[in-house]
Amino acid sequence: MKFASYSVDGQGYYGxxxxxxxxxxxxxxxxxxxxxxxxxxxxxxxxxxxxxxxxVAHGDVSFDMVLPDTTRILCVGVNFPDRNAEYKDGSDLPKHMSLFPRFASGFTGHDQPLVRPPESPQLDYEGEVAIVIGKAGRRIQAADAYGHIAALTICNEGTIRDWVRHAKFNVTQGKNWDNSGAMGPWIVPFTDAAQLDDARIITRVNGEVRQDDVLSRMMFPIREQIAYISTFMTLQPGDIIVTGTPTGAGARFDPPVFLAPGDVVEVEVNTIGTLRNPVKDET
Structure with a gap:
């Protein structure tokens, strides 16, 4: 079963x-x-x-961000080996995962436009799997971590690249532009470890494959993410963890290839579905 938040004639529903x-x-x-x-x-x-x-009662609907009232979204950065190599800084694989917050206002829904702001042309894509916590816990053991997941969804963790470089240690301002990313189309209940262990992320821009990898190659697997994060904060039902993107984002091309109005980005995860969004300029 798949569940979504959506609107019909300006009225919000879930179903x-x-x-x-x-x-x-x-x-x-x-x-x-x-x-x-x-x-x-x-x-x-x-x-x-x-x-x-x-x-079925509603056919023509407008998808909303799948959990628009979520209060805590935590993202894991640089979580695939090839992503670490993209930085070309000679660094070894990190000992601990990188984390940063995102807010629900930065995400739109399936088939809704990603918005490029007038302040920067550097809107980029990042296809990822997101997990939704269903059972609270603190200092959760990795072996028990999957028992705390309620559902899965897909995230395009859109980023304004030059704005993540505005400060020495802080990427937050480049990661939270209104409607710069997307989450959805739906959540699927988490019932089987294979939904994560066998998951594959493919991101396409205008039909061209830009990212293609499997979650089993993550430097910090999702079990470890839950264990590590719950060490310093109590995870609560409804919390979302965005688990990391593979290599292939537009910023890493030479020269970089950023999103432009008219582009269409699709993030496919074989165990969840496909999240699709066009791109437009802010008006």
């Missing part, structure tokens, strides 16, 4: 995704005003059961 349209579920569960509320309450199974007994 189950089918081949022919959406089954609205939010009107049936007023105790859970948002999809995140349902997830935090452990209600994904209840939503699945409800969807099985209902019919």
């Amino acid at each position: 189950a995704v089918t081949e022919t349209g959406m089954i609205p579920l939010s009107p049936e569960f007023p105790q859970w005003p948002s999809l995140r509320d349902a997830l935090v309450a452990g209600g994904l199974d209840t939503l699945s059961d409800a969807a099985a007994a209902r019919e």
Whole structure:
């Protein structure tokens, strides 16, 4: 079962995704005003059961950022061996993972435009898998980490490249431009380790493959990410961890190839689906 946040005629809903349209579920569960509320309450199974007994009601919809009211998004940087080599600084593989925050306002939904701001032409793409925490925990052991995941989704962790260089140690301002990235199209409940262990990320720009790698090559696997992050902060249901992007972002081409209006970016993860977004200039 797949669940999405979406809008019809300006009205927001969440519901189950089918081949022919959406089954609205939010009107049936007023105790859970948002999809995140349902997830935090452990209600994904209840939503699945409800969807099985209902019919598609919405066909032409506008996808929203899949969990638009999420409060904590933490991203893992430089998490594939080839990504570390891209920096050409002669450094060994890092001992600890790099982390930075992103905010929900920086993400749009599936089929919605990524917005290039007038302050910079350096809008770039980063295809990634994102995990959504479903069970709280502190100092979680790596062996137990998968038990704390409720769902998976896809992230295009769009970045304004020159703005990540505005300060010596801080990339936050380059990572949080409004609608510069996307998350969705939906969440899928996490029920099987193979959903992560066998996952492959492919990012295409205008049909051309730019990124292609498997999660099993991560320097810091997702189990270790959960263990490390939960050492210094209590992970809570609804928290999102964006787990790292493979080599091949536009900034690493020679010369760099950034996104321009009219481009279309697709991030495909074989165990989740495909997140697609056009690019436009801010107006």
